[in-house]
Amino acid sequence: xxxxxxxxxxxxxxxxxxxxxxxxxxxxxxxxxxxxxxxxxxxxxxxxxxxxxxxxxxxxxxxxxxxxxxxxxxxxxxxxxxxxxxxxxxxxxxxxxxxxxxxxxxxxxxxxxxxxxxxxxxxxxxxxxxxxxxxxxxxxxxxxxxxxxxxxxxxxxxxxxxxxxxxxxxxxxxxxxxxxxxxxxxxxxxxxxxxxxxxxxxxxxxxxxxxxxxxxxxxxxxxxxxxxxxxxxxxxxxxxxxxxxxxxxxxxxxxxxxxxxxxxxxxxxxxxxxxxxxxxxxxxxxxxxxxxxxxxxxxxxxxxxxxxxxxxxxxxxxxxxxxxxxxxxxxxxxxxxxxxxxxxxxxxxxxxxxxxxxxxxxxxxxxxxxxxxx
Numbered sequence: 199x200x201x202x203x204x205x206x207x208x209x210x211x212x213x214x215x216x217x218x219x220x221x222x223x224x225x226x227x228x229x230x231x232x233x234x235x236x237x238x239x240x241x242x243x244x245x246x247x248x249x250x251x252x253x254x255x256x257x258x259x260x261x262x263x264x265x266x267x268x269x270x271x272x273x274x275x276x277x278x279x280x281x282x283x284x285x286x287x288x289x290x291x292x293x294x295x296x297x298x299x300x301x302x303x304x305x306x307x308x309x310x311x312x313x314x315x316x317x318x319x320x321x322x323x324x325x326x327x328x329x330x331x332x333x334x335x336x337x338x339x340x341x342x343x344x345x346x347x348x349x350x351x352x353x354x355x356x357x358x359x360x361x362x363x364x365x366x367x368x369x370x371x372x373x374x375x376x377x378x379x380x381x382x383x384x385x386x387x388x389x390x391x392x393x394x395x396x397x398x399x400x401x402x403x404x405x406x407x408x409x410x411x412x413x414x415x416x417x418x419x420x421x422x423x424x425x426x427x428x429x430x431x432x433x434x435x436x437x438x439x440x441x442x443x444x445x446x447x448x449x450x451x452x453x454x455x456x457x458x459x460x461x462x463x464x465x466x467x468x469x470x471x472x473x474x475x476x477x478x479x480x481x482x483x484x485x486x487x488x489x490x491x492x493x494x495x496x497x498x499x500x501x502x503x504x505x506x507x508x509x510x511x512x513x514x515x516x517x518x519x520x521x522x523x524x525x526x527x528x529x530x531x532x533x534x535x536x537x538x539x540x541x542x543x544x545x546x547x548x549x550x551x552x553x554x555x556x557x558x559x560x561x562x563x564x565x566x567x568x569x570x571x572x
């Protein structure tokens with residue numbers, strides 16, 4: 199065993215219930231605050247971590263020609279400010295799996311915006327699962343504000359808390375690593391290189407029809423390097439004395455590598471095979487917010503510079519392990535007018551090479567209209 203295995207006891211659940219409604223002040227290290235300023239470098243590093251080459255986020259000369267007049271950050275950049283997964287503490291040694299987010303954005307994130315966060319612990323639900331028997335679903339609501347006190351966005355995040363020993367015993371998720379043929383790899387690479395960024399070509403609301411399909415965005419086969427790049431751009435990390443003090447403060451925050459005796463942060467469960475297996479998983483796996491960012495990438499590619507991502511609801515339904523490839527899809531389900539806003543609703547989902555739906559949700563995008571185009 200690598201990871202400590204805690205229990206979901208009645209006493210521990212009651213202690214959590216007593217904290218419902220409390221506010222959490224995210225810390226500046228651990229898995230807490232990271233990119234508190236939307237600097238040019240922070241935005242670039244985030245985009246590098248999710249594989250987004252949209253020039254609106256990278257190229258100052260290009261961005262100056264848009265309605266924004268400068269670089270902006272992708273909507274999902276807020277994950278890099280604070281990873282809002284419903285993580286509100288408690289239950290040491292009981293694993294937490296980010297299971298989804300329900301986002302609503304109000305305004306763009308401009309270059310050099312300074313972003314603050316407020317999180318409230320809002321939900322705790324007990325359920326039975328095939329994965330690990332008794333589980334808890336913890337949820338929180340996080341608000342993001344800029345330096346002017348304007349609300350940028352809010353999200354409800356939720357995570358599943360499961361006993362590691364129970365998950366190991368049941369072994370619900372067991373499968374062999376997928377071996378791709380040369381033809382499959384070539385097809386994936388062609389799809390990745392053929393990604394379409396709408397950019398400065400407006401996608402007019404009038405031209406969109408119910409049933410339209412979004413051009414897929416493909417991520418994979420996911421490597422350890424992909425995970426490392428994402429952590430560097432979106433989550434960050436701590437080391438040496440800072441990490442040691444955090445582990446002494448919260449012993450279940452880390453674990454001991456059985457091969458070396460070195461102390462590792464708990465997030466290494468995402469890239470150390472033995473750690474993942476001790477949590478009842480088939481192997482090292484992606485970060486939930488990483489996959490949500492990929493879904494956001496699909497939507498911002500499609501909507502173009504003049505679009506605005508208003509809502510995104512994402513459920514993380516299956517694990518995405520190292521070696522998996524995910525095709526992100528979308529389909530327009532409705533069009534409507536709210537005041538002066540022209541809105542498009544759509545279903546979105548991610549499907550892996552095993553034809554399994556690993557991610558599912560909905561989104562709403564505001565598009566420009568020809569009736570006021572100048």
